[in-house]
Amino acid sequence: MTSQGHDTDFSRRRAAFARLHETGCFVVPNPWDVGTARYLRHLGFRALATTSSGFAFSRGLPDGDGSVSRDAALGHIAEIAQATELPVNADFESGFGKEPEDVAESVRLCVATGVAGLSVEDSTGDKGHPLFDLPLAVERVRAARGAIDASRSGVLLTARAECHLVGHPRPLEESLRRLRAYSEAGADVLYAPGPRAPGDIRAIVEAVAPKPVNVLMSTHTGLSLADLAGLGVRRVSVGSSLARAAWTAFIRAANGIAENGSFDGFEGLVPFSDLNALFRQDQNKG
Numbered sequence: 001m002t003s004q005g006h007d008t009d010f011s012r013r014r015a016a017f018a019r020l021h022e023t024g025c026f027v028v029p030n031p032w033d034v035g036t037a038r039y040l041r042h043l044g045f046r047a048l049a050t051t052s053s054g055f056a057f058s059r060g061l062p063d064g065d066g067s068v069s070r071d072a073a074l075g076h077i078a079e080i081a082q083a084t085e086l087p088v089n090a091d092f093e094s095g096f097g098k099e100p101e102d103v104a105e106s107v108r109l110c111v112a113t114g115v116a117g118l119s120v121e122d123s124t125g126d127k128g129h130p131l132f133d134l135p136l137a138v139e140r141v142r143a144a145r146g147a148i149d150a151s152r153s154g155v156l157l158t159a160r161a162e163c164h165l166v167g168h169p170r171p172l173e174e175s176l177r178r179l180r181a182y183s184e185a186g187a188d189v190l191y192a193p194g195p196r197a198p199g200d201i202r203a204i205v206e207a208v209a210p211k212p213v214n215v216l217m218s219t220h221t222g223l224s225l226a227d228l229a230g231l232g233v234r235r236v237s238v239g240s241s242l243a244r245a246a247w248t249a250f251i252r253a254a255n256g257i258a259e260n261g262s263f264d265g266f267e268g269l270v271p272f273s274d275l276n277a278l279f280r281q282d283q284n285k286g
Contacts, residue, residue, distance in 0.1 A: 164194025
């Protein structure tokens with residue numbers, strides 16, 4: 001944030017983001033670059049979230065094993081935060097550090113990008129020991145909370161339990177245990193990516209009530225936004241799914257050319273003129 005104008009603007013976004021979590025259920029879709037962020041704004045979404053995997057794939061890198069540096073992640077988060085006037089929640093992976101003091105420093109830098117919220121997960125990246133032991137995981141959440149409070153920014157802290165994604169033998173039971181502890185440690189929003197069954201989602205919502213819960217919809221499960229709202233979910237994100245939808249179309253079209261000399265993959269494409277007009281309109285407004 002380089003000016004008082006930006007400070008005021010980000011404060012407004014943060015207040016709006018907090019209000020979204022008070023009632024109802026909303027979708028926070030995940031763009032992976034400026035163009036996709038602006039298109040999602042064009043569709044009327046009220047907030048956005050970054051996707052670490054979507055960004056990593058766009059750089060030709062894998063997600064979740066340290067291939068994307070903290071500086072690169074912060075630069076990307078800042079770019080998305082500045083792309084529109086919407087609040088942005090940062091997918092801040094594991095906080096780019098093991099020890100609580102390292103997480104606090106990373107969170108301080110993330111807040112400075114202008115985000116309205118950020119999430120910190122409890123995965124270690126070590127296949128042999130994929131989750132931080134709970135006492136350390138709780139201290140990491142407390143450190144993130146302390147860094148946000150010291151900034152007086154009003155940024156919302158989301159704590160993630162990665163039990164389902166790392167193959168824990170009792171993922172729901174362990175997620176509930178961890179999310180309760182993270183809530184007590186100061187997390188504003190709780191998030192356990194992976195559950196798809198309505199009963200499991202409801203159990204998570206009830207375990208941390210009245211605090212809001214984020215649910216990941218990364219595949220077509222048959223659940224609608226109305227269904228999730230009925231389960232008490234407050235926020236829905238889609239992770240890498242929009243990025244993978246784009247990759248799917250790209251791969252199919254490119255493979256058709258490479259393997260068959262066919263251009264069938266270009267059938268039904270959005271016209272160049274439509275996209276060009278949209279972004280020209282954005283440019284003129286700016």
